[in-house]
Amino acid sequence: MNRSWIQISARRPAGGFSLVELLVVLVILIILSVMLSRSLSGTRRATNRELCRKNLQEIYLVCSIYAHDNQGAFPRLQGARTSEEPLSLLLPRSTTETAMFICPGGDDQGLPEGESFARRRISYAYYMGRGTNNSGAEVLLTDWQVDTRPKTTGQPLFSADGKKPGNNHGNEGGNLLLVSGGVEYSGPKAARDLPLPPGVALLNPNHE
Secondary structure, three states: OHHHHHHHHHOOOOOOOOHHHHHHHHHHHHHHHHHHHHHHHHHHHHHHHHHHHHHHHHHHHHHHHHHHOOOOEOOOOOOOOOOHHHHHHHOOOOOOOOHHHOOOOOOOOOOOOOOOOOOOOOOEEEEEOOEOOOOOOOEEEEEOOOOOOOEOOOOEOOOOOOOOOOOOOOOOOEEEEEOOOOEEEEOOEOOOOEOOOOOOEEEOOOOO
């Protein structure tokens, strides 16, 4: 009885497909679906990195306005422990917009427009203590870093496994905004030395 049923089931129905053929088609569809999903995911990550780059360039313009009014100094706040504290000095005199301070690749919440975010959370780390008289090759802001220590080439800079800390862009690295206004991209390991000379402090965003 069972053998007969198997033989009947395996037979190709008239004008239709066999069970094996249907299974092959299903597997092919699953593979194509996975490939498309990965492609779309990669496109989305690349888009987020580009939007993040534009955010940093907008912040640079606002910092430049602030520096023009403060003898070339970018925002500084004595005793600051997080990047939100000095950068919130940009509001409302230099800007009222806050969307630029949130990386589209991360999960940080949006900020109220025109209000101080000193006690809230932004997405970017800040090298406090620099100004327009510094070398244009020095770094001013970056995506959230793994820690606030100085870095040498090859040391961990951003998350390598996509987990916190420093995972604005998962495990794919992050953006670096220079004093010149240019933006560089680095993988999880620092692509260049990032020292902390006297008078400069690296402040991460508040992720406690």
